[in-house]
Amino acid sequence: MSTSDGIEKKRYERPVIRKLEGGVPGKFGARAAMTPLTHIDGLSVSGLIEQFGSPLFVISERSIRSTFRKAQAAFTTRYPRVQFAWSYKTNYLDAVCKIYHQEGSWAEVVSGFEYEKALRNGVPGKKIIFNGPDKTMDDLSLAIRNDSLIHIDHLDELYMLGGLAENLGIRPKVAIRVNMDTGVYPMWDRFGFNYENGQAWDALNKIMRSGKLELVGLHTHIGTFMLSPSAYAMAAYKLADLAIGLQQRYNHTVKYIDMGGGFASRNTLKGSYLPGQDVNPGFDDFAEAITSTLLNASFVNNELPLLILETGRALVDEAGYLLGTVIANKRTSQGKRTTIIDIGVNLLFTAFWYDHKISPAQSFTEYTEETTLYGPLCMNIDVIRDSANLPLLNKGDHLVIHHTGAYNLTQWMQFITLRPKVVLIDQEGKPHVIRDNEHMETLTGLEHTPAHLTSFEL
Amino acid sequence: MKIKSNIAISDSGLLFNPGSGESYSVNPTGAEIIRMIRENKTDHEIRDYFLAHYQTDTSTFEKDFHDFVQLLKQQLILDLSDESTT
Amino acid sequence: MKARLNIAVTGLNAIDSPGPGVPVIRCLREAASFECRITGLSYETLEPGIYMHELVDKTYQIPYPSAGTEALYERLAYIQSREQLDLVIPNFDAELFSFILLEKRLLEMGIHSFLPTREQFEARHKFNLADFGETHGLLVPESKTLFHAGELIEAEETFDFPFVVKGKFYDAGIAYNREQALTYFNKISGKWGLPIIIQKYIKGTEFNVAGLGDGKGNRIAAVPMRKQYITDKGKAWGGIVVEDERLLDLTDRFIGETKWRGAFELELMQGEDQELYIMEINPRIPAWIYLTAGVGQNIPEALTRLAMGESVKPFPTYTGGKMFIRYSWDMIVDHSEFQEISIRGEL
Numbered sequence: 001m002s003t004s005d006g007i008e009k010k011r012y013e014r015p016v017i018r019k020l021e022g023g024v025p026g027k028f029g030a031r032a033a034m035t036p037l038t039h040i041d042g043l044s045v046s047g048l049i050e051q052f053g054s055p056l057f058v059i060s061e062r063s064i065r066s067t068f069r070k071a072q073a074a075f076t077t078r079y080p081r082v083q084f085a086w087s088y089k090t091n092y093l094d095a096v097c098k099i100y101h102q103e104g105s106w107a108e109v110v111s112g113f114e115y116e117k118a119l120r121n122g123v124p125g126k127k128i129i130f131n132g133p134d135k136t137m138d139d140l141s142l143a144i145r146n147d148s149l150i151h152i153d154h155l156d157e158l159y160m161l162g163g164l165a166e167n168l169g170i171r172p173k174v175a176i177r178v179n180m181d182t183g184v185y186p187m188w189d190r191f192g193f194n195y196e197n198g199q200a201w202d203a204l205n206k207i208m209r210s211g212k213l214e215l216v217g218l219h220t221h222i223g224t225f226m227l228s229p230s231a232y233a234m235a236a237y238k239l240a241d242l243a244i245g246l247q248q249r250y251n252h253t254v255k256y257i258d259m260g261g262g263f264a265s266r267n268t269l270k271g272s273y274l275p276g277q278d279v280n281p282g283f284d285d286f287a288e289a290i291t292s293t294l295l296n297a298s299f300v301n302n303e304l305p306l307l308i309l310e311t312g313r314a315l316v317d318e319a320g321y322l323l324g325t326v327i328a329n330k331r332t333s334q335g336k337r338t339t340i341i342d343i344g345v346n347l348l349f350t351a352f353w354y355d356h357k358i359s360p361a362q363s364f365t366e367y368t369e370e371t372t373l374y375g376p377l378c379m380n381i382d383v384i385r386d387s388a389n390l391p392l393l394n395k396g397d398h399l400v401i402h403h404t405g406a407y408n409l410t411q412w413m414q415f416i417t418l419r420p421k422v423v424l425i426d427q428e429g430k431p432h433v434i435r436d437n438e439h440m441e442t443l444t445g446l447e448h449t450p451a452h453l454t455s456f457e458l
Numbered sequence: 459m460k461i462k463s464n465i466a467i468s469d470s471g472l473l474f475n476p477g478s479g480e481s482y483s484v485n486p487t488g489a490e491i492i493r494m495i496r497e498n499k500t501d502h503e504i505r506d507y508f509l510a511h512y513q514t515d516t517s518t519f520e521k522d523f524h525d526f527v528q529l530l531k532q533q534l535i536l537d538l539s540d541e542s543t544t
Numbered sequence: 545m546k547a548r549l550n551i552a553v554t555g556l557n558a559i560d561s562p563g564p565g566v567p568v569i570r571c572l573r574e575a576a577s578f579e580c581r582i583t584g585l586s587y588e589t590l591e592p593g594i595y596m597h598e599l600v601d602k603t604y605q606i607p608y609p610s611a612g613t614e615a616l617y618e619r620l621a622y623i624q625s626r627e628q629l630d631l632v633i634p635n636f637d638a639e640l641f642s643f644i645l646l647e648k649r650l651l652e653m654g655i656h657s658f659l660p661t662r663e664q665f666e667a668r669h670k671f672n673l674a675d676f677g678e679t680h681g682l683l684v685p686e687s688k689t690l691f692h693a694g695e696l697i698e699a700e701e702t703f704d705f706p707f708v709v710k711g712k713f714y715d716a717g718i719a720y721n722r723e724q725a726l727t728y729f730n731k732i733s734g735k736w737g738l739p740i741i742i743q744k745y746i747k748g749t750e751f752n753v754a755g756l757g758d759g760k761g762n763r764i765a766a767v768p769m770r771k772q773y774i775t776d777k778g779k780a781w782g783g784i785v786v787e788d789e790r791l792l793d794l795t796d797r798f799i800g801e802t803k804w805r806g807a808f809e810l811e812l813m814q815g816e817d818q819e820l821y822i823m824e825i826n827p828r829i830p831a832w833i834y835l836t837a838g839v840g841q842n843i844p845e846a847l848t849r850l851a852m853g854e855s856v857k858p859f860p861t862y863t864g865g866k867m868f869i870r871y872s873w874d875m876i877v878d879h880s881e882f883q884e885i886s887i888r889g890e891l
Contacts, residue, residue, distance in 0.1 A: 009511060009512055011512070012518075014518075014522040015487040015490075015522060016488055017488050017526070019481070185738065273638070274641065274642070275610065275612040277612055365485060367485040395518065470888065474883065481882065481883060481886065
């Protein structure tokens with residue numbers, strides 16, 4: 001942009017004045033902590049927004065594949081038999097699931113809907129793991145006929161499976177989900193059968209004695225966003241103990257041990273002093289804890305079971321970006337800077353428990369302001385960051401929220417407006433819309449208005 | 459509008475108010491506005507200068523300018539006794 | 545000719561709850577084996593050490609640990625391009641983790657350090673202390689980690705009142721009854737989160753040991769001290785060197801068992817049963833470190849030499865009968881210096 005007499009106009013930054021206090025750190029380092037993110041996999045953020053709208057979810061295929069390979073390497077270099085199963089609930093967009101299937105992942109589903117999605121995606125029935133407390137009679141029949149791996153959550157399900165097996169004349173392949181004390185709080189004891197109080201053995205005895213079900217595995221899932229690898233060592237020890245017990249008691253060898261998921265991603269939990277990037281354990285830490293326990297367990301004839309992992313969050317979180325735009329700058333009654341952006345908690349569900357890393361998408365100076373970031377919803381809880389030291393953003397500036405690939409695209413809510421597009425950037429740097437934005441008809445098409453309500457006069 | 463006469467502002471954008479003992483950091487845009495207020499430029503002159511030299515528009519600048527002047531008043535950097543004449 | 549080292553030191557907050565930086569620098573200035581230039585690293589603009597030009601040659605501000613190791617790394621890389629540092633001595637609990645993570649990368653740019661391993665650092669954490677004691681056969685007060693207030697009542701079966709209610713990172717209170725225990729539980733967990741640690745209250749005499757391990761299980765230095773005067777913040781304002789073999793034996797066992805690398809401070813309590821309990825292990829130099837130089841065991845000097853790869857012989861003895869008395873004094877500083885560090889981040 002230039003003036004009439006040809007002088008180049010300077011980039012505008014709003015004027016700020018900030019009191020210097022003894023306790024306030026200078027801008028040094030704050031600058032290093034924040035660098036603009038102008039491009040994602042070679043595509044400019046402003047270009048993506050121009051083409052696909054704002055807000056916009058962007059998923060990097062390159063990042064998905066490289067993170068997956070890192071995780072796989074962490075386990076396969078330590079243990080001979082490893083199988084990943086993609087956790088559909090973390091992100092079940094078909095395109096995303098299929099990247100994981102191309103990388104060799106099976107499917108791990110927790111509902112009839114997800115089960116059908118996996119089948120539609122072309123996953124063979126026997127490579128689908130069916131978890132969760134709510135599996136209907138129809139769901140289970142389908143899973144049995146497809147030879148899928150059914151992980152039993154409660155005794156009612158166990159009996160239902162027994163009945164179905166008889167009716168269908170098929171011996172379903174099953175595992176039980178085991179919950180246990182691994183020294184972490186809160187203990188997840190609402191799913192599966194407890195190890196310490198003997199529930200797990202009770203279920204295993206019922207399966208082994210009935211003969212109607214084929215016990216192929218043991219499963220646990222000890223929690224979510226786990227920061228302690230040693231808890232996995234404890235869990236692996238307890239599952240190995242059950243497996244060895246089955247060998248001794250019934251001369252029965254389970255084919256696999258499924259350690260579930262729950263590995264922390266690189267996000268920073270609210271209230272954590274140090275950034276997640278620095279302190280959260282990585283795949284190597286979890287792999288070391290799990291595999292060394294299994295390798296040291298005394299399996300009969302040293303026959304190591306297949307190790308299945310259902311990690312979701314840690315695989316996909318980093319691959320997801322949420323792009324948005326500044327709507328307005330305001331001040332509170334106390335004079336505190338607030339900035340409203342077009343990304344609300346309805347899209348960024350995880351804002352409730354993470355301090356998401358946020359980068360402006362254009363260059364900025366070292367001047368910053370302590371800012372509260374509000375979403376656009378007409379709702380008081382719509383806060384993206386309570387307090388973030390951000391450069392001076394102007395109305396219309398773009399920003400990028402990092403690490404949004406897990407759970408947001410399955411838990412997002414349609415509230416007062418329509419949900420935006422999701423774009424995948426492939427390995428060559430080409431963008432593909434993998435989920436369209438919603439239209440009025442997307443929603444109204446589901447509605448039916450009774451005849452007596454069709455007309456009115458105002 | 460007048461900036462208090464004993465207030466010093468350095469090239470690096472440090473503003474020191476000896477009356478209160480407070481120090482402030484001001485970004486270049488802010489320093490430029492303070493300099494122009496000190497030179498007794500009117501709101502309009504300041505606005506026109508910014509529109510001519512910076513990539514901004516009238517409504518953005520006026521809003522930011524107003525916000526900035528409010529902060530200067532709050533921090534007692536602007537001489538309020540002079541208010542009636544502006 | 546003596547070697548000349550450029551040493552970076554943090555913890556310049558020589559205030560009423562002082563950081564160890566300034567006393568560390570005094571030890572380094574008195575080192576017999578080398579001369580040094582001191583580069584201060586500060587977080588806040590009013591850390592007194594920044595303005596003590598006879599002790600600190602130049603100070604740079606560095607980002608808070610919460611900004612992450614990358615931000616710290618970038619800032620240190622910039623400082624290194626100006627300073628050619630040989631060594632960094634971090635002195636804050638909260639920053640140690642970041643420096644431990646960066647140790648190798650800093651060495652690649654020529655900055656040595658001599659820090660505990662990440663495992664050692666984590667094992668001695670307050671909520672791991674009971675396990676730590678058990679693993680290494682060291683006596684620590686009985687404790688229990690609680691995740692909800694209901695567990696307090698169960699805990700009363702094993703713990704007699706009074707007992708100590710401690711937060712994950714900071715804060716503690718002595719509870720004499722259930723109501724007080726519950727109050728502390730709620731207050732501390734509200735501020736620092738869960739878990740809460742309750743610990744047997746041990747009445748007795750407190751001793752502290754400042755020491756240095758070579759990472760191979762050898763004690764290079766250890767000076768035991770009894771606090772004589774304690775401020776309302778629990779800091780020693782005066783202390784006396786004590787000569788008690790049992791304190792050194794315990795220190796040797798601690799170093800031998802853990803193969804501790806770097807400086808540390810043991811907070812010990814001699815109970816009424818005459819047993820010595822380890823109350824806390826600080827993985828860094830304590831603020832009263834100048835006393836160690838005063839009695840013939842200059843720990844910062846020895847640590848510097850270890851970090852630079854020299855072999856250092858253990859100090860055989862220390863001088864008895866010495867005490868330290870802390871004092872504070874007011875410096876007169878020109879406002880322009882405050883402006884300089886505030887705006888430019890360097891002074």
